[in-house]
Amino acid sequence: MAAGDTRERILTAATDLFGLRGVDAVSLDVIAAEVGVAKQTLLYWFPSKDDLVQAVLVQAATQLGVAIEAAIRSANDDPLDRIEAVVRAVFRPAVRRPALLGLIREVSRLSPVVGERFQSELSPLVDRAVAYLQKEMDRGRIRQADPRLIAGLCYATVTGIATEPEVLRSVGWQPTTAELRRLRTELLAFLRAALAPLA
Amino acid sequence: MAAGDTRERILTAATDLFGLRGVDAVSLDVIAAEVGVAKQTLLYWFPSKDDLVQAVLVQAATQLGVAIEAAIRSANDDPLDRIEAVVRAVFRPAVRRPALLGLIREVSRLSPVVGERFQSELSPLVDRAVAYLQKEMDRGRIRQADPRLIAGLCYATVTGIATEPEVLRSVGWQPTTAELRRLRTELLAFLRAALAPLA
DNA sequence: GGTGTTGTCTACCAAATGGTAGAGGAATGT
DNA sequence: ACATTCCTCTACCATTTGGTAGACAACACC
Numbered sequence A, B: 001m002a003a004g005d006t007r008e009r010i011l012t013a014a015t016d017l018f019g020l021r022g023v024d025a026v027s028l029d030v031i032a033a034e035v036g037v038a039k040q041t042l043l044y045w046f047p048s049k050d051d052l053v054q055a056v057l058v059q060a061a062t063q064l065g066v067a068i069e070a071a072i073r074s075a076n077d078d079p080l081d082r083i084e085a086v087v088r089a090v091f092r093p094a095v096r097r098p099a100l101l102g103l104i105r106e107v108s109r110l111s112p113v114v115g116e117r118f119q120s121e122l123s124p125l126v127d128r129a130v131a132y133l134q135k136e137m138d139r140g141r142i143r144q145a146d147p148r149l150i151a152g153l154c155y156a157t158v159t160g161i162a163t164e165p166e167v168l169r170s171v172g173w174q175p176t177t178a179e180l181r182r183l184r185t186e187l188l189a190f191l192r193a194a195l196a197p198l199a
Numbered sequence C: 001g002g003t004g005t006t007g008t009c010t011a012c013c014a015a016a017t018g019g020t021a022g023a024g025g026a027a028t029g030t
Numbered sequence D: 001a002c003a004t005t006c007c008t009c010t011a012c013c014a015t016t017t018g019g020t021a022g023a024c025a026a027c028a029c030c
Helices: A007-021 A026-036 A037-045 A050-076 A081-094 A099-104 A114-139 A147-163 A167-170 A177-195 B005-021 B028-035 B040-047 B049-074 B077-096 B099-104 B110-136 B147-163 B165-169 B177-195
Strands: none
Touching: A007 A037, A007 A050, A007 A114, A007 B165, A026 A037, A026 A050, A026 A099, A026 B040, A037 A167, A050 A081, A050 A114, A081 A099, A081 A147, A081 A177, A081 B049, A099 A147, A099 B099, A099 B177, A114 A147, A147 A177, A147 B147, A147 B177, A167 A177, A167 B147, A177 B077, A177 B147, B005 B028, B005 B040, B005 B099, B028 B040, B049 B077, B049 B099, B049 B110, B077 B110, B077 B147, B099 B147, B147 B177
């Protein structure tokens, strides 16, 4: 077995399970069983459950950051196009692995030290986004508003819709490929309308 | 002590604690301590934790339904005004007791039977909302789109923003009264822009 | 006064949980 | 050949959790 392989597999399984059922609801035994390894092996790679949670969050934040970075670089200058590119970049992995965003929702419940660590990992990204929104508002290319709250609202919309399929199911939506594309289309139209400068 | 008082106090404490920390993270002992009563007293009123969770959810859904119903009746005919009234009605209790919406987010993780019970409690409300959106789209008073997904998107935005104060804190937001009003104002402007018919 | 009924309690339990102790196998370096 | 380091394991433990058993007091009904 290749070195580091076990660690990787533990991280993957933990990300899926934590995101799906919540950190508290998933025991080390369950993760160990999923990976096919003894519990002590988990505790060898991650000395405590908190350490494992933190590693999962940091990895998730890093992957998210990379995906967003790439999306921004490849998009054209128009802010709505740029935001659309970011949403597309986030939407794809969020749907393929709903665990990832679901996990972020958990941060508030974790021990403060883990939460702070995660937040410090993410805050440069957030600051940049807010500054960008402010700049484009000044140029009149998106609707005038509080850029901090606009960032929060966009985040809430995207995260909420990507992590609550059961809510959509309650309005008769099914997670088929076609319906997923439709959802993404509607989400983007929704955000464009919400952000476009008033005519 | 008045009859039914204990039961009421258990329900209230359980709603707060479940919504704040998650169902799995809150033990019966903690709830009992919060209420100031023995654990067995909880299990007298609610034979199992699942029963307690279900009671909490049904009560929350009922209260939500009543608040929305009242808001709709008192609003004027314009659909955007009507939606604003509903959001205001939901926003107020959600902020005063963030537990309530936070709990609804938990439904997907609970035992299927509890989830279904809750959904059947809520689905008439949802169906009505979707039908209403469809009607107003046909009349051209809100933007043409899939009414089911628009309902989901509005829900995701409101719920997300009301239940994730730590996300807002990461953009420098503080939960003061003034900031709360500002948040509500921006949320309503965001939704109005997202839903208004294209010019 | 006796006989339920209702509501609360103390005492207890089996299972699950996060974590410790330490053995052992397999590479690797010397 | 031997020691060391790396990785995984079995065995165990203290604590916590949801839940049971049953005592006890207050009250109602007759």
